[in-house]
Amino acid sequence: MLSLQNLVLKFDGESILENVNLNFKPGEVTVITGHSGTGKSSLLKVINGIIPEYDCGDVKGDVLYKDKSLLGMSILERSKFISTVFQNPKTQFYCINSTDELAFQLENRCIERNLILDKIHYYSDVLGSKDLLDKNIFELSGGEKQLIAITASGISENEIILLDEPSSSLDYESIKNLKRAIININKV
Known part of the structure:
Protein backbone atom coordinates (compact mmCIF):
# COMPACT_ATOMS: atom_id res chain seq x y z
CA MET A 1 0.00 0.00 0.00
CA LEU A 2 1.08 3.57 -0.73
CA SER A 3 0.28 6.01 2.04
CA LEU A 4 0.66 9.78 2.28
CA GLN A 5 0.78 10.97 5.87
CA ASN A 6 0.37 14.63 6.78
CA LEU A 7 2.16 15.54 3.55
CA VAL A 8 3.06 19.21 3.25
CA LEU A 9 4.79 20.78 0.26
CA LYS A 10 5.99 24.36 0.15
CA PHE A 11 7.80 26.32 -2.53
CA ASP A 12 9.54 29.44 -1.22
CA GLY A 13 7.37 29.33 1.90
CA GLU A 14 4.09 29.10 -0.06
CA SER A 15 1.99 26.02 0.69
CA ILE A 16 1.13 23.91 -2.34
CA LEU A 17 -0.04 20.84 -0.42
CA GLU A 18 -1.21 21.02 3.18
CA ASN A 19 -1.63 17.96 5.43
CA VAL A 20 -2.51 15.50 2.66
CA ASN A 21 -3.51 12.07 3.98
CA LEU A 22 -4.28 9.41 1.38
CA ASN A 23 -4.07 5.64 1.14
CA PHE A 24 -3.81 3.82 -2.18
CA LYS A 25 -4.54 0.10 -2.21
CA PRO A 26 -2.97 -2.46 -4.56
CA GLY A 27 -5.01 -3.14 -7.69
CA GLU A 28 -7.04 0.06 -7.43
CA VAL A 29 -7.09 2.84 -9.98
CA THR A 30 -7.28 6.16 -8.15
CA VAL A 31 -8.06 9.45 -9.87
CA ILE A 32 -7.13 12.74 -8.25
CA THR A 33 -9.03 15.68 -9.69
CA GLY A 34 -8.83 19.40 -9.17
CA HIS A 35 -8.49 22.70 -10.93
CA SER A 36 -5.26 23.68 -12.65
CA GLY A 37 -2.60 24.76 -10.18
CA THR A 38 -3.98 22.87 -7.17
CA GLY A 39 -0.91 20.65 -6.75
CA LYS A 40 -1.87 17.40 -8.50
CA SER A 41 1.34 17.24 -10.56
CA SER A 42 3.38 18.34 -7.56
CA LEU A 43 1.85 15.52 -5.52
CA LEU A 44 2.98 12.97 -8.12
CA LYS A 45 6.45 14.52 -8.20
CA VAL A 46 6.76 14.10 -4.43
CA ILE A 47 5.72 10.44 -4.74
CA ASN A 48 8.16 9.68 -7.57
CA GLY A 49 10.96 11.75 -6.02
CA ILE A 50 11.36 14.52 -8.60
CA ILE A 51 10.50 16.83 -5.70
CA PRO A 52 12.79 17.47 -3.90
CA GLU A 53 15.57 15.68 -5.85
CA TYR A 54 15.30 17.83 -9.00
CA ASP A 55 12.60 20.42 -8.34
CA CYS A 56 13.26 22.34 -5.15
CA GLY A 57 10.53 22.14 -2.59
CA ASP A 58 10.22 21.73 1.15
CA VAL A 59 8.51 18.41 1.91
CA LYS A 60 7.23 17.48 5.36
CA GLY A 61 5.20 14.51 6.50
CA ASP A 62 5.81 11.13 4.94
CA VAL A 63 5.23 9.00 1.87
CA LEU A 64 5.21 5.31 2.75
CA TYR A 65 5.25 2.31 0.47
CA LYS A 66 4.83 -1.05 2.16
CA ASP A 67 5.51 0.76 5.45
CA LYS A 68 8.88 2.06 4.19
CA SER A 69 9.48 5.80 3.84
CA LEU A 70 10.16 7.02 0.31
CA LEU A 71 11.39 10.41 1.47
CA GLY A 72 15.15 10.35 1.34
CA MET A 73 15.05 7.53 -1.21
CA SER A 74 16.56 8.46 -4.60
CA ILE A 75 14.60 8.53 -7.84
CA LEU A 76 16.71 5.57 -8.97
CA GLU A 77 15.64 3.54 -5.94
CA ARG A 78 12.00 4.53 -6.41
CA SER A 79 12.12 3.66 -10.12
Missing part, protein backbone atom coordinates in the same frame (compact mmCIF):
# COMPACT_ATOMS: atom_id res chain seq x y z
CA LYS A 80 12.32 0.00 -9.13
CA PHE A 81 8.64 0.10 -8.14
CA ILE A 82 7.26 3.45 -9.43
CA SER A 83 6.71 4.41 -13.08
CA THR A 84 5.47 7.82 -14.17
CA VAL A 85 3.80 8.89 -17.39
CA PHE A 86 4.05 12.65 -17.66
CA GLN A 87 1.46 15.01 -19.13
CA ASN A 88 3.75 15.51 -22.11
CA PRO A 89 5.32 12.07 -22.63
CA LYS A 90 7.82 13.25 -25.23
CA THR A 91 9.77 14.85 -22.38
CA GLN A 92 10.53 11.39 -21.00
CA PHE A 93 11.59 9.62 -24.21
CA TYR A 94 15.24 8.73 -24.71
CA CYS A 95 15.05 6.94 -28.06
CA ILE A 96 13.71 7.87 -31.47
CA ASN A 97 12.46 4.37 -32.32
CA SER A 98 9.42 3.27 -30.30
CA THR A 99 10.62 -0.31 -29.82
CA ASP A 100 14.02 0.93 -28.65
CA GLU A 101 12.22 3.22 -26.20
CA LEU A 102 10.24 0.31 -24.79
CA ALA A 103 13.43 -1.73 -24.43
CA PHE A 104 15.51 1.08 -22.91
CA GLN A 105 14.61 0.67 -19.23
CA LEU A 106 14.89 -3.12 -19.35
CA GLU A 107 18.30 -2.90 -21.01
CA ASN A 108 19.38 -0.67 -18.13
CA ARG A 109 18.25 -3.41 -15.75
CA CYS A 110 20.47 -5.87 -17.66
CA ILE A 111 17.57 -8.07 -18.76
CA GLU A 112 18.29 -10.50 -21.59
CA ARG A 113 17.34 -9.27 -25.07
CA ASN A 114 14.98 -12.17 -25.83
CA LEU A 115 13.06 -11.55 -22.59
CA ILE A 116 12.92 -7.83 -23.39
CA LEU A 117 11.39 -8.55 -26.80
CA ASP A 118 8.90 -10.99 -25.26
CA LYS A 119 7.78 -8.32 -22.78
CA ILE A 120 7.52 -5.68 -25.52
CA HIS A 121 5.34 -7.90 -27.68
CA TYR A 122 3.18 -9.03 -24.75
CA TYR A 123 2.50 -5.56 -23.35
CA SER A 124 2.09 -3.88 -26.74
CA ASP A 125 -0.50 -6.53 -27.61
CA VAL A 126 -2.38 -6.23 -24.30
CA LEU A 127 -2.30 -2.42 -24.30
CA GLY A 128 -3.06 -1.93 -27.99
CA SER A 129 0.23 -0.38 -29.05
CA LYS A 130 1.46 -3.21 -31.30
CA ASP A 131 0.92 -1.12 -34.47
CA LEU A 132 3.21 1.55 -32.99
CA LEU A 133 6.29 -0.68 -32.73
CA ASP A 134 9.35 0.31 -34.77
CA LYS A 135 7.98 3.80 -35.47
CA ASN A 136 9.66 7.17 -35.07
CA ILE A 137 8.26 8.39 -31.75
CA PHE A 138 8.38 12.00 -32.85
CA GLU A 139 6.12 11.25 -35.82
CA LEU A 140 3.40 9.73 -33.61
CA SER A 141 0.29 11.63 -32.53
CA GLY A 142 -0.06 12.81 -28.94
CA GLY A 143 -2.32 9.87 -28.11
CA GLU A 144 0.10 7.40 -29.68
CA LYS A 145 3.01 8.88 -27.69
CA GLN A 146 0.93 8.58 -24.54
CA LEU A 147 0.19 4.94 -25.38
CA ILE A 148 3.92 4.21 -25.88
CA ALA A 149 4.66 5.82 -22.50
CA ILE A 150 1.94 3.73 -20.82
CA THR A 151 3.24 0.60 -22.54
CA ALA A 152 6.72 1.40 -21.20
CA SER A 153 5.21 1.67 -17.71
CA GLY A 154 3.55 -1.70 -18.15
CA ILE A 155 6.75 -3.31 -19.38
CA SER A 156 8.53 -2.08 -16.26
CA GLU A 157 6.11 -4.22 -14.24
CA ASN A 158 6.37 -1.69 -11.44
CA GLU A 159 3.72 -1.89 -8.76
CA ILE A 160 2.87 1.82 -8.91
CA ILE A 161 2.12 3.72 -12.11
CA LEU A 162 1.54 7.45 -11.85
CA LEU A 163 -0.22 9.18 -14.75
CA ASP A 164 -0.05 12.98 -14.83
CA GLU A 165 -3.04 14.34 -16.77
CA PRO A 166 -2.82 11.51 -19.30
CA SER A 167 -5.79 12.67 -21.39
CA SER A 168 -4.85 16.33 -21.78
CA SER A 169 -4.55 17.35 -25.43
CA LEU A 170 -5.95 14.02 -26.65
CA ASP A 171 -8.81 13.61 -29.09
CA TYR A 172 -11.89 11.51 -28.30
CA GLU A 173 -10.56 8.33 -29.94
CA SER A 174 -7.21 8.64 -28.14
CA ILE A 175 -9.00 9.11 -24.81
CA LYS A 176 -10.99 5.90 -25.44
CA ASN A 177 -7.73 4.05 -26.21
CA LEU A 178 -6.13 5.53 -23.11
CA LYS A 179 -8.99 4.37 -20.87
CA ARG A 180 -8.77 0.87 -22.36
CA ALA A 181 -5.00 0.81 -21.77
CA ILE A 182 -5.40 1.91 -18.13
CA ILE A 183 -8.00 -0.80 -17.52
CA ASN A 184 -5.83 -3.42 -19.22
CA ILE A 185 -2.61 -2.45 -17.46
CA ASN A 186 -4.38 -2.77 -14.13
CA LYS A 187 -5.44 -6.33 -15.03
CA VAL A 188 -1.94 -7.48 -16.00
Whole structure:
Protein backbone atom coordinates (compact mmCIF):
# COMPACT_ATOMS: atom_id res chain seq x y z
CA MET A 1 0.00 0.00 0.00
CA LEU A 2 1.08 3.57 -0.73
CA SER A 3 0.28 6.01 2.04
CA LEU A 4 0.66 9.78 2.28
CA GLN A 5 0.78 10.97 5.87
CA ASN A 6 0.37 14.63 6.78
CA LEU A 7 2.16 15.54 3.55
CA VAL A 8 3.06 19.21 3.25
CA LEU A 9 4.79 20.78 0.26
CA LYS A 10 5.99 24.36 0.15
CA PHE A 11 7.80 26.32 -2.53
CA ASP A 12 9.54 29.44 -1.22
CA GLY A 13 7.37 29.33 1.90
CA GLU A 14 4.09 29.10 -0.06
CA SER A 15 1.99 26.02 0.69
CA ILE A 16 1.13 23.91 -2.34
CA LEU A 17 -0.04 20.84 -0.42
CA GLU A 18 -1.21 21.02 3.18
CA ASN A 19 -1.63 17.96 5.43
CA VAL A 20 -2.51 15.50 2.66
CA ASN A 21 -3.51 12.07 3.98
CA LEU A 22 -4.28 9.41 1.38
CA ASN A 23 -4.07 5.64 1.14
CA PHE A 24 -3.81 3.82 -2.18
CA LYS A 25 -4.54 0.10 -2.21
CA PRO A 26 -2.97 -2.46 -4.56
CA GLY A 27 -5.01 -3.14 -7.69
CA GLU A 28 -7.04 0.06 -7.43
CA VAL A 29 -7.09 2.84 -9.98
CA THR A 30 -7.28 6.16 -8.15
CA VAL A 31 -8.06 9.45 -9.87
CA ILE A 32 -7.13 12.74 -8.25
CA THR A 33 -9.03 15.68 -9.69
CA GLY A 34 -8.83 19.40 -9.17
CA HIS A 35 -8.49 22.70 -10.93
CA SER A 36 -5.26 23.68 -12.65
CA GLY A 37 -2.60 24.76 -10.18
CA THR A 38 -3.98 22.87 -7.17
CA GLY A 39 -0.91 20.65 -6.75
CA LYS A 40 -1.87 17.40 -8.50
CA SER A 41 1.34 17.24 -10.56
CA SER A 42 3.38 18.34 -7.56
CA LEU A 43 1.85 15.52 -5.52
CA LEU A 44 2.98 12.97 -8.12
CA LYS A 45 6.45 14.52 -8.20
CA VAL A 46 6.76 14.10 -4.43
CA ILE A 47 5.72 10.44 -4.74
CA ASN A 48 8.16 9.68 -7.57
CA GLY A 49 10.96 11.75 -6.02
CA ILE A 50 11.36 14.52 -8.60
CA ILE A 51 10.50 16.83 -5.70
CA PRO A 52 12.79 17.47 -3.90
CA GLU A 53 15.57 15.68 -5.85
CA TYR A 54 15.30 17.83 -9.00
CA ASP A 55 12.60 20.42 -8.34
CA CYS A 56 13.26 22.34 -5.15
CA GLY A 57 10.53 22.14 -2.59
CA ASP A 58 10.22 21.73 1.15
CA VAL A 59 8.51 18.41 1.91
CA LYS A 60 7.23 17.48 5.36
CA GLY A 61 5.20 14.51 6.50
CA ASP A 62 5.81 11.13 4.94
CA VAL A 63 5.23 9.00 1.87
CA LEU A 64 5.21 5.31 2.75
CA TYR A 65 5.25 2.31 0.47
CA LYS A 66 4.83 -1.05 2.16
CA ASP A 67 5.51 0.76 5.45
CA LYS A 68 8.88 2.06 4.19
CA SER A 69 9.48 5.80 3.84
CA LEU A 70 10.16 7.02 0.31
CA LEU A 71 11.39 10.41 1.47
CA GLY A 72 15.15 10.35 1.34
CA MET A 73 15.05 7.53 -1.21
CA SER A 74 16.56 8.46 -4.60
CA ILE A 75 14.60 8.53 -7.84
CA LEU A 76 16.71 5.57 -8.97
CA GLU A 77 15.64 3.54 -5.94
CA ARG A 78 12.00 4.53 -6.41
CA SER A 79 12.12 3.66 -10.12
CA LYS A 80 12.32 0.00 -9.13
CA PHE A 81 8.64 0.10 -8.14
CA ILE A 82 7.26 3.45 -9.43
CA SER A 83 6.71 4.41 -13.08
CA THR A 84 5.47 7.82 -14.17
CA VAL A 85 3.80 8.89 -17.39
CA PHE A 86 4.05 12.65 -17.66
CA GLN A 87 1.46 15.01 -19.13
CA ASN A 88 3.75 15.51 -22.11
CA PRO A 89 5.32 12.07 -22.63
CA LYS A 90 7.82 13.25 -25.23
CA THR A 91 9.77 14.85 -22.38
CA GLN A 92 10.53 11.39 -21.00
CA PHE A 93 11.59 9.62 -24.21
CA TYR A 94 15.24 8.73 -24.71
CA CYS A 95 15.05 6.94 -28.06
CA ILE A 96 13.71 7.87 -31.47
CA ASN A 97 12.46 4.37 -32.32
CA SER A 98 9.42 3.27 -30.30
CA THR A 99 10.62 -0.31 -29.82
CA ASP A 100 14.02 0.93 -28.65
CA GLU A 101 12.22 3.22 -26.20
CA LEU A 102 10.24 0.31 -24.79
CA ALA A 103 13.43 -1.73 -24.43
CA PHE A 104 15.51 1.08 -22.91
CA GLN A 105 14.61 0.67 -19.23
CA LEU A 106 14.89 -3.12 -19.35
CA GLU A 107 18.30 -2.90 -21.01
CA ASN A 108 19.38 -0.67 -18.13
CA ARG A 109 18.25 -3.41 -15.75
CA CYS A 110 20.47 -5.87 -17.66
CA ILE A 111 17.57 -8.07 -18.76
CA GLU A 112 18.29 -10.50 -21.59
CA ARG A 113 17.34 -9.27 -25.07
CA ASN A 114 14.98 -12.17 -25.83
CA LEU A 115 13.06 -11.55 -22.59
CA ILE A 116 12.92 -7.83 -23.39
CA LEU A 117 11.39 -8.55 -26.80
CA ASP A 118 8.90 -10.99 -25.26
CA LYS A 119 7.78 -8.32 -22.78
CA ILE A 120 7.52 -5.68 -25.52
CA HIS A 121 5.34 -7.90 -27.68
CA TYR A 122 3.18 -9.03 -24.75
CA TYR A 123 2.50 -5.56 -23.35
CA SER A 124 2.09 -3.88 -26.74
CA ASP A 125 -0.50 -6.53 -27.61
CA VAL A 126 -2.38 -6.23 -24.30
CA LEU A 127 -2.30 -2.42 -24.30
CA GLY A 128 -3.06 -1.93 -27.99
CA SER A 129 0.23 -0.38 -29.05
CA LYS A 130 1.46 -3.21 -31.30
CA ASP A 131 0.92 -1.12 -34.47
CA LEU A 132 3.21 1.55 -32.99
CA LEU A 133 6.29 -0.68 -32.73
CA ASP A 134 9.35 0.31 -34.77
CA LYS A 135 7.98 3.80 -35.47
CA ASN A 136 9.66 7.17 -35.07
CA ILE A 137 8.26 8.39 -31.75
CA PHE A 138 8.38 12.00 -32.85
CA GLU A 139 6.12 11.25 -35.82
CA LEU A 140 3.40 9.73 -33.61
CA SER A 141 0.29 11.63 -32.53
CA GLY A 142 -0.06 12.81 -28.94
CA GLY A 143 -2.32 9.87 -28.11
CA GLU A 144 0.10 7.40 -29.68
CA LYS A 145 3.01 8.88 -27.69
CA GLN A 146 0.93 8.58 -24.54
CA LEU A 147 0.19 4.94 -25.38
CA ILE A 148 3.92 4.21 -25.88
CA ALA A 149 4.66 5.82 -22.50
CA ILE A 150 1.94 3.73 -20.82
CA THR A 151 3.24 0.60 -22.54
CA ALA A 152 6.72 1.40 -21.20
CA SER A 153 5.21 1.67 -17.71
CA GLY A 154 3.55 -1.70 -18.15
CA ILE A 155 6.75 -3.31 -19.38
CA SER A 156 8.53 -2.08 -16.26
CA GLU A 157 6.11 -4.22 -14.24
CA ASN A 158 6.37 -1.69 -11.44
CA GLU A 159 3.72 -1.89 -8.76
CA ILE A 160 2.87 1.82 -8.91
CA ILE A 161 2.12 3.72 -12.11
CA LEU A 162 1.54 7.45 -11.85
CA LEU A 163 -0.22 9.18 -14.75
CA ASP A 164 -0.05 12.98 -14.83
CA GLU A 165 -3.04 14.34 -16.77
CA PRO A 166 -2.82 11.51 -19.30
CA SER A 167 -5.79 12.67 -21.39
CA SER A 168 -4.85 16.33 -21.78
CA SER A 169 -4.55 17.35 -25.43
CA LEU A 170 -5.95 14.02 -26.65
CA ASP A 171 -8.81 13.61 -29.09
CA TYR A 172 -11.89 11.51 -28.30
CA GLU A 173 -10.56 8.33 -29.94
CA SER A 174 -7.21 8.64 -28.14
CA ILE A 175 -9.00 9.11 -24.81
CA LYS A 176 -10.99 5.90 -25.44
CA ASN A 177 -7.73 4.05 -26.21
CA LEU A 178 -6.13 5.53 -23.11
CA LYS A 179 -8.99 4.37 -20.87
CA ARG A 180 -8.77 0.87 -22.36
CA ALA A 181 -5.00 0.81 -21.77
CA ILE A 182 -5.40 1.91 -18.13
CA ILE A 183 -8.00 -0.80 -17.52
CA ASN A 184 -5.83 -3.42 -19.22
CA ILE A 185 -2.61 -2.45 -17.46
CA ASN A 186 -4.38 -2.77 -14.13
CA LYS A 187 -5.44 -6.33 -15.03
CA VAL A 188 -1.94 -7.48 -16.00
